[in-house]
Amino acid sequence: MLKTLPLVLLLAATPALAQRPPLFAIGVEADVELVHGDVVPRAQVRPDRIVFFEVVDGRPRRLGSVAAPVSFMGPPAAIAISPDRRWAFAPAENGRDSKAPGSLVPTDVLSVLDLAGGSPRVVQTVHLGADATAAALSPDGRLLVVTHADADRASLLRVEAGRAEKIGELAFDKGARPLAPVFLPDEQALAFTLAGSDRIALYDWHGTRVDPHPRQQLAAGIYPTSLAVCGPSGYAVVGNFGAATGDENTVSLIDLHTHPARVIDTASVGVSPEGVDCSTDGRHAVVANQGMSLLDSADPRYAPQGDVVLLAIRDRRLVVTDRATIGGWVEGAIFAGDDLVAAQSLADGRLHLFRRAGDRLVRLEPIVFEHGGPTSFGKAPD
Structure with missing residues (x-):
């Protein structure tokens, strides 16, 4: 029955359904391209889009899409989807200058999407x-x-009936650069990667209030960018992007069982890990390495491709088990369920797909986006 339902299944799925198919969103950036190592606006102006997929029989099936601004800046896991799969919230950090379409400027836009009916639609635009x-x-x-990396703060918004209202802010130290906000499971804790200060900060929250002072800070690696909770395992993983100098960089494993939480392992994974994610059972993690694909080809450090790396979480350790080459300008990689891995390449406009077979990645036919490349993503809570 699920195979025949359109996007309205997002509303029809209820707790009575023991197993809902994995649902994820991909933001398709249409504004920019890479030319000799520089990110420049595309000559042809086209709208960004957010495309929604569900996973059926191990393959993603497109449900619908909507024109809405997204951004290649910031952590790839940027889009939030409500637990009931009715609403989605998509920020955009930059876009074209309306007065000079050939230039890119910072933006403060949050789009609220209604996912009911046959196709998603933008129902609110919030300027933060x-x-x-x-x-x-x-x-x-x-x-x-919603984090504001350049402003060293985060906006707090109350959500009621699909409407988002700003009710406050959380301030960070100057230069902290808050990137990824993540709510931790089974406790009233909210985590942020603070890339500028090489820290992960944990805050207490209750209802719609966040304590202004962090209860704990952890140090995992250089420029922590993306953070993902590993299902019911009690672990989380963080990708440490590094300084984009061509040096080997890392992913760290965080034990959330302990009080306070602590980093218990760090694995070398490649150059500039841009996005990380975990399987729903918490036994594997995946990371997408940007490599040095954003450099000019004349640079001796240039490499035209990035890669996606599979890690097993065993005995409180991260173990690299496989890797696969993908296109350049890698953004993120996600698990859609336990066995489907999707990795984004903005340079070749593809969502590279793999089936996890044990500790190996089996390559599948990619999804190709004609106008733009995949950049941000979001997953519905399991």
Whole structure:
């Protein structure tokens, strides 16, 4: 029955359904391209889009799409989807200058999407007053947090009936650069990667209130960018992007069982890990390495491709088990369920797909986007 339902299945799926198919969103950036190592606006102006997929029989099936601004800046896991799969919240950190379409400027836009009916639609546009980097929604769907990396703060928004209202802000130290906000499971904790200060900060939250002072800070690696919770395992992983100098960089494993939480392992994975994610059972993680694909080809460090790396989480350790080459300008990689891995290449406009077979990645036919490349993503809570 699920195979025949359109996007309305997002509303029809209820707790009575024991197993809902994995649902994810991909933001398709249409504004920019890479020319000799420089990110420049495309000559032809086209709208960005957000495309929604569900996974059926191990393959993603397109449900619908909507024109809405997205951004290649910030952590790839930028889009938030409500637990009931009715709403999505998509920030955009930059876009074309309306007065000079050949230029890119910071933007402060948060789009609220209604996913009911046959196709998603934008029902609210919120201007937050600073670069809108990434969004996270609390497990009860009431509190939305949007980071502003350049402004060293985060907006707090109350969500009711699909409307988002800004109710406050959270301030960070100057230069902290908050990137990824993540609500931790089974406790009232909210985590942020603070790339500028090489820290992960944990805050207490209650309802729609966040304590202004962090209860704990962890140090995992250089320029932590993306953070993902590993299902019910009690672990989380963080990608440490590094300084984009061609040096080997890392992913770290965080034990959330302990109080306080702590980093218990770090694995070398490649150059500039841009996005990380975990399987729903918490036994594997995946990371997408940007490599040095954004450099001019004349640079001796240039490499035209990035890669996606599979890691097993075993005995409180991260173990690299496989890797596969993908296109350049890699953004993120996600698990859609336990066995489907999707990795984004903005340079070749493809969503590279793999089936996890044990500890190996089996390459599948990619999804090709004609106008633009995949950049940000979001997953519906399991």
